[in-house]
Amino acid sequence: MKINTYENRLLLVMFICFGFVFFDRLALSFLFPFISEELNLNNSHLGMLSSTLALMWAISGATLGHYADRKESKKLILIISVIAFTLFSALSGMVTSFITLLIFRAFMGVAEGPVLPISQSLLASASTPKRRGLNMGLVNASAPGLIGAVIAPPVLIWIATEYGWRSAFYATIIPGLVIALLIALFVRNKHAHEDMPQAPEGTPRPSYMSLLKNRNIVLCVLISCFYISWFITLISFTPTFLMQVKGFSPETMGGIMGSLGVAWMVWGFVISALSDRFGRKPMLILFSLLATACPMVLLYVDSAATMLPLVFLTYTGLGCFTLFMATIPAETVSPTQVATALGLIMGVGELFGGFVTPTIAGFAADSYGLGIVMWIAAAGSLMATLLAFFLTETAPAKRREDSEASLALMS
Template identity: 60%
Template sequence: MRLSYENKLLGILALSFGFVFFDRLALSFLFPFIATELQLDNAQLGMLASALALTWSLSGVGLGALSDRLQARKPMLLLAVLAFSLFSAASGLVGGFVSLLLFRALMGVAEGPVLPIAQSMLAEASTPARRGFNMGIVNGSAPGLLGAVIGPPLLIALATAYGWRTAFYLSCIPGLLIAWLIWRHVRERAPHVSSATLSVRHGLPARGMLQLLRHRNILLCVLIACSYITWFIILISFTPTFLVQVKGLTPARMGAVMSSLGLAWVVWGALVPAISDHIGRKPAMVVFSLIAACCPLVLLQVNDFSTLLLLVFLSYTGLGCFTLFMATIPAETVSPTVIATALGMIMGVGELVGGFVAPTAAGMAADRYGLPVVMWIAMAAALLPALLSLGLRETAPRRVASAATLCHGDTATR
């Protein structure tokens, strides 16, 4: 049976963004090995994460908007996948902190436009009733599966057997295969899909980023991104080292906990957006953000290994929320012609604050006060989005249509 273009595109874009995070998170999993050879400390780990986040944010904003203006999403996506794969492999060539910092920064430039371009293509090709689910697969489940379930045990096993440099070299192979799939199967525009079906209500046809920020949903999504990316980057960057140095876990057990986080990422990454298709984007954001705030507390307080694995899985719900504030809500809020611009701005500003500033500050705090302090910072960073989400305007097609029907019914009875 031939796959529909919607499903084929979903699979290719899921692989694309999944391997973005496979390459991005490789440094976190390999850092205990790298730090020993290159004599790096926690502050430098934070700086490495910050450098990638800085270039990722600037690239996401600039190239995301450029893809809207040029309507050249396929070639830009193809070049981005090729480039980040090669720069990730080049990380294995480094001789010290400065060269590692350079290659991670270059990788951020290549990775920045992947999400806004991919989600703008998917939003256009998706059936409205399953838009949240599709976007959740690309934004949540795929990076969780490839970057946090498969990544930790595979990279740790390669580093243990052959060295961390070899692990980086081999990381480029999947990206080259994905680039071929994009070249062969992805189309610039989805066939037989009208942009008028993209969202329940369009708004803000203007292209200017400042004009986009006048819409309450877009402004709130930017603020939520700043806080939520802080939660994510701190957890994903410092948890491996925290588990080994503070909890005293072996590298294998640390990898198991990170895989539990990754499995939760896969499950909640698809489940939260799918639930939001039914209950609404706003209530899903509030409830699952509150649960996500519990994850750092679990890492701090739970010592039994089996219990830790279970509770980490149950509380790591935040990556499902990422799809909502970073892709689905904006796509259902603005005109189809500026989706990549809006998504790139939300991701870019969020990465600038949460990915660039926060890791370095957290690393310095960890060196001064101890690694447990980063978990308290992460907890606060998930509580704020729950509060901000209370101000969102609902965009889920089913909920908006239900509200419109109710409103019309009330009007008819008057």
């Protein structure tokens, strides 16, 4: 079988898989205005629900990602994870209190944690150099954008409006089981491309301490902390902000969230593709700076018709996620360390940006109004922009150009 055939097949399966992770994860944000009325929940509860899922995602991603690098069958871990998070997502529809909802979302976070590091480590190894950034961007950003933020809002809001919010959770179980079957049938455990950095014979198993000696990995961890703060704060509170502060209807809110999803999907592959040609670092800096404007658009633009195109143009951050969370670390360390590195970056980022920040934002919103969360989000992406200046470039094409330019100057 030709490598491109398997590369494309793996890309499609991982695209569907990680996209559905975010369909389940973001479901709570879109359904919260419906859930809060029945269970009598407030912004603090929403922040704690988001934070708890992120905390468990962080711990699970870091530990199970590291565990997967030590095992032959990453594929089996991935299948178990997909079945488990699908089950706990469906069980969220059975809750009768905040505590039971919190417990089910926590278990869902445990199951979802290893999906990104495992799927991206498999994809990075199987991708040809000229397509690695694009492939990883399609899975890391475009897939959750399309499935989790374009398809999910209208589908979930329609089900919740017509049949109740509980039915929206129940509906997730069938696609989840189908995805697990696709992974079982079409994904291999190993398929490394020859250009990937290889660990010398006798190299010790990957460890967190060895990874933290690498400047790029440390910077990616820090960028992850601030960028996930930007993302989780926006995605958790924007639906409620649009309905309670802006006074938009559920349908209008769904349309704007859908616009965010389209932007997520489009910028996800555009930024990654541009980084294959022009470098990871300059694209990360440019589009992170643009992402800082998105929460300001939500805060200060009152017309839904004006807000729609502006949020599309400025919601570029999710396209940047692929660069610091997957592509740069995958091109920095050996294949035997990729899942560990990605799990570390995602785990620490989720711990700070996904667990700590939303809880603070929720209490701040109850004390000072929902507008404060937009300032918190903007601060996160701005800090990520500043940190990106210190990264070392990893794009193969850009490094080759720089090397050729250096040789030309020397001659």
